[in-house]
Amino acid sequence: MAWLKKFVGAVIVLGATAAAAGWVLSAPVRLDAASVAQLGPGDAAKGKRIFYAGGCTSCHARPGAKGDARLELVGGLELKTPFGIFVPPNISQDQKDGIGAWSEEDFANAMLNGVSPLGENFYPAFPYTSYARMKPADIADLYAFMKTLPAVAGKAPDHKLLFPFNIRRGIGLWKRLYLSPEPVIALPDGAPDKVLAGRYLVEGPGHCGECHTPRDFAGGVKKAEWLAGAVAAEGKGVVPNISPGGNSIKSWSESDIANYLETGFTPDFDSVGGAMVEVQQNMAQLTADDRAAIAAYLKAVPPHPNGYPARKPAS
The missing domain is CATH 1.10.760 (Cytochrome Bc1 Complex; Chain D, domain 2)
Structure with a gap:
């Protein structure tokens, strides 16, 4: 039975070591x-x-x-x-x-x-x-x-x-x-200042990817599918794909996007709805240059297919 005692002892030591490592690695890190x-x-x-x-x-x-x-x-x-x-x-x-x-x-x-x-x-x-x-x-x-x-x-x-x-x-x-x-998206050298400014607003304070990007099993954003759309966090409906690979704003020009963020109206004169109402109201408070920069960035990101399952047609 000596081998069993050694085995149990080794398991206890490994468990204690793993717990200690987890405690250290999970510690909050200040600036x-x-x-x-x-x-x-x-x-x-x-x-x-x-x-x-x-x-x-x-x-x-x-x-x-x-x-x-x-x-x-x-x-x-x-x-x-x-x-x-x-x-x-x-x-x-x-x-x-x-x-x-x-x-x-x-x-x-x-x-x-x-x-x-x-x-x-x-x-x-x-x-x-x-x-x-x-x-x-x-x-x-x-x-x-x-x-x-x-x-x-x-x-x-x-x-x-x-x-x-x-x-x-x-x-x-x-x-x-x-x-x-x-940054999530590595822009090429010489990228226009407007696109760089848009990247900062979208990826940073605007936190657009938090809703518009699918997540993995642990709740982390799938950066390889950036802005590809996602199942809504509350499990009802989907958040649109706003990369150039989606249909929601694929045909919109930069000025269409900027105008939508300012007025809440699409190029087809439909109006903003759902959770985006609050977002658009906030975007309307920004400068015209800010909205133009966001639009330029959205046109510059890599295209992706929809990051959510195909929706079944209404019966």
Whole structure:
């Protein structure tokens, strides 16, 4: 029986080693001092543009809010996914229930690394996997603008997640696979400045790929099928393929795309609908140059077939 004792002992040692390695690898990683130094004081006027590019109101405004009430970022919207229900938190300037007590460094750690001031991993329902591509100066500007918004009391409900997704520490391992500040699409040397600007807006603050790209079994974006469309996160319907290989905007010109983002009308005079209504309202707040850059980038990305199963015709 000596061999059995040795075998059991080896299994225990290996298990303990794996657990220790997992604990270390899943630890939240904060920004280093050099990255923090790049933040700067921030400009609220510039931050307003980043706020709308990032679509903060779409998830964090009170559900159903209209007009100026959309700037009361109390959270509470329920996002029903295969992993459970995610509830965006209060990110108003309330000192207790919101983020009013956060420093600029706290804010940057959340946006770029998905780490809370308490040193916990945020769930990637908060699209920091896209925000990680943002410039530190833009993060500082956004923080300055957020400081101008109202403080609203009221804590949003907790997430309701299934096991093992309710183990927040495990997100640290997920980040090692899916969190990167590198651009998704490697544009050729000499790419026009407009296309480069569009890449930044789409892949970074605009986080368009979070909805328009299919995901793998672990919930990570399939970058090889960038913007190919996807089954909607809540499992009902699909999000369109907006690469040049899809039919949704394949025939649209750059000016058609830019006009759609500004007005909400397609070239055929149909109007924006569904979840895209909120996105279009945010895009309308950007500059004409921003919308033109987004359009130029969408025409420059690689084409892909639809990233979702063919829909059955109505019977």
